[in-house]
Amino acid sequence: MSVRADFTDRIPGGDAGLIVLVLLATYLAYVLAGSVLGYTLRGQLNSIATLTFYIGVFAMLSLALNLHWGYTGLFNIGIVGFMAVGVYVTAIVTKPTYVAGGAAQVGGLGLPLWVGILAGMLAAALLGLVVALPALRLRADYLAIVTIAMSEIVRFSFLSGEIQQFQLFGNRVGFGGGSGLILDFAPPLEALFRGLGLWNAYLGFVDAFQVVVPRNPKPVVDGLIYGLLLLGFVAVFYWLLKRTGESPFGRVLKAIREDEDVANALGKNTDRFKIKSFMLGCALMGLAGILWLVPQGAVTPNFFRPRVTFFVWIALIIGGAGSNTGSVLGGAVFAAVLYQGPRYFQNLVTAVFPNFDSPSGFGQAISPLISQFDPVPFLLYTVDSIRQLQLVVMGLVLIWLMHNRPEGMLGYRKETASVIPLSRPKSMTADGGDDDSVRTDGGVDTAAEGGETDE
């Protein structure tokens, strides 16, 4: 095909190798920037952990969205709605039962975390079903509007006072309304290690880590290990979606994206395939949401605003819709460069130059520039406002991509939708001759000519 295809194909280890390479390069860049500016080791380690966390989260979400959009052609901009349902249902199931006088206004059912996670994923899938059943026949932009409206309805619901608190199986539970919920149960990492009986070993490891980080190493270690855990989940998502795509099921999805009528005319019940694909993707989005929010210790409805959905879309487009490897890379690049990168930069600057007073508003920042040609206040204001400016940059990146490279990094790569390579089986001969013109003689002659098998 093109030169680019050769380049990525030449990396040892194939796709996995490519992903590892990109990740390593990113980490290196972060560490170098930190060391050059004299960032502390603890700070560096925390940054790596945070970076890994966001890479994990955005890679997972991109992979799920790729199933919807890249494979099946379903334009879903309601991602946060599914994430929200996943998190809130997990919370309700896993939070300890209500005890009056505690910090929590409402309790939960007190079930183990893994039960809560499954319940959350199931709830997200069910919401997907509810949306899919009527809406799947809509054309792409209408489906988009319905999904974003749905995600806002979900957010309003969790914000509302009506379901803030209610009784379920005799327990006082609720969704917490505007104040949200405290997630007062053991975080996933602890639950995992306890479940595996490795909790004490883990604590021992944390103690040993004091060699590297003398004071209170636990948060740092937690962060790093959780980041690794998330990368593990990314690998699982990747494995799952690769298998889904490279199969007869994935073939039908691709056909649906291309031309649904043809798939129907060949006997495939496209509605059923679309629903399954949608539900699976929604369940994965729910899981990603759970893994994102649960370690934060609390959840509020206003986290789940459409802009997070658009983050995932940007990540997918950067990486290349249609390619699972692209989704992971897109998530990684988005997290490293567009999402966490600017914040890291901000942290570095404020850590290294802590004593500067930045102006509180645009007016104060720009007037020195205009009147005295003093750019410093403006620069400081810019660094201070990085969280807004990074969003402006994201918008510009999206525009640039749509103009110049809508297929993203790897979108041109078509991952063959079958379990096995589709080249001619060894048991069959090839016909002799390999000209491209249409043969006018019958098959008989050419078969009689060839006597050698191809392989």
Place this chain on the structure above:
Amino acid sequence: MGIAETYSRGRQFAIERPFALVLAVIVVVLLGDLLRGLATGQTQFADIGTLVWDGLMRGLVIGLAGIGLSMTYSILNFANFSHGDYITAGAFSGWATTYLIAGLGRADVGALLLVGAGGSVYGGTLGIGVLSTPLAVVAGIVVSGGFAIALSLAVDRTIFKPIRNEDGITLLITSVGVAFALRYLMQFVFGSDVRGTTAQPPSISLYFVDGTVFINAHDITLLVVASGLMLGVHVLLQRTKLGKAMRAMADNKDLALITGISTERVVRATWIIGGGLTGVAGYMFILWKGTLGFNDGWLLLLLIFAAVILGGIGSIYGAIAGGLVIGLTASMSVLWIPSAFSRAAAFVVMIVILLVKPSGLFSGRATA
């Protein structure tokens, strides 16, 4: 005989159009509940009156802004997700002007231009209002329209025109990029705070059956300006050559091209008219509600989509009617459901329309 005939016709109607029947049932139930509330004194006529007036106002804003969205959706074939931010941009530009004129000499120019970012100056303090500072308000309206026009044209020329022929999804995604860039740039410049922009305007209390409904000067201004503009658009579409060309293009682009209509000219006219209306809608929205924040346009966007879809994409009158319906739904839904869900009610209406009759209520009438 009459009864039998009505019955069989009714049955026929129910079988052929089950959705319309369900809708009718819902409306009847809701009205019944309303009447019950009125009869028992739980609800007051005046409350309903206030809600209706509120919904009407909201609906006018949504309808006015929706005209532009409907036109670009049908003529340019994509859902413009940055439309909400044109509203906000129009609002900020107009209000900066208003603040400047009203506050000249009384406050720092920089603070005025940033519409009182960070609490540096308050609209209330400056005594801004349509009757107290008419010149400032009028200037603001004009600037908001003009700025929105300039912005729409600029964005179209640099961003949408190069990919004009791509499919609707590509353009939609691009418009999301534009939305991000605009909105957060505005946040960067104007700050995140929501500021009060006007002094309390004079109001009249109308006695309505059993209570009072308050109507203030800004409500009237919105009514006058919005209706005036809508009337202007109507005249444009029906009486001018350009209007005819626009209707033709929205109806059937290829056919219109054959007749020699210059596409680019119509496109530009779409952005100009749509942009102008949108900017003014933004300004009027803020004048009416009295507060301004960088998210205001974006928060309206889904409601505007709902209105446009309800009315039928491409139909100007549909956008207006749809806007009123959505505004009234959002406003009056509190009579039956908790207020947290009032916007959700409007969304549900939109979703139902999309599922049942995606071409909208006024379909088949294009830009007419």
Place this chain on the structure above:
Amino acid sequence: MSDAADQPAEDVARKVDEGALGAFASGVDTSVDYPLQVEGLEKSFGGITAVDGATFEVESGTLTGLIGPNGAGKSTTFNLITGMLKPDAGTVTFNGEDITGEEPHQIANRGMVRTFQIARELSEMTVLENMMLAPKHQRGEALWRSVMPGLRDDVREQEEELLERVWEVLDFFDIAHIAEEYAGNLSGGQRKLLEMARALLTDPDMLLLDEPFAGVNPTLEKKLLEHVHELREQGYTFLLVEHDMDLIMNNCEHVIVLHQGSVLTEGTPDEIRSNEEVIKAYLGGNV
């Protein structure tokens, strides 16, 4: 070495001699005399009546042509039969069962498959992927079977079987050399061949071909017709819509003439050729 090498080639040669499609024509149902029966089909769009009481049958194992002047309702009838449109009135019976109003995929699963007039290849997929899509009863189309570690091996086995069938059909249609190409890069003629090859892989009893020879060069057309005739001898039934009169007259055993939405007349090519009403209809008169 030469023995082993020769054998497979001979096998293929023998298979093609016999009509290799025996290999993938498992169970063509020839027990029903008239697999397709259409009665009183009606369809209107707004004020326009496209199909107005069309009634005809297609005999098993024949190549039947459906002709008529422009606007006669051929495409609409096709769409009504194959489920892409729902008729306002009338019935469609296939293999003795009423399929009126069924969804296209249900009808295709019963054994009636159609091709499209403008070949709708899935352009972002390779020819091979296009072909592998077509066969029915693929176990791997159930999501869990494709994903679960043990069950995936079952799917792999079936994929290997399917792959062999696919290559056989590719050889039969002589498009094996473009197997790895993206379908979007194919020439018009190649797309037609792909369309037909793909339809064949669904193991149909009956094929409805919508102008399969439009825009096809004469050499390819001749080849295609040979394939079609060979398939007919295997027991497949064909209903063919075509504008090329010579083609219909020279190849079809039975011809149905549609005019203004209903059947004007039907019969053998000779009968139709000399039928005055048909000539008048084509010349634009109202009969």
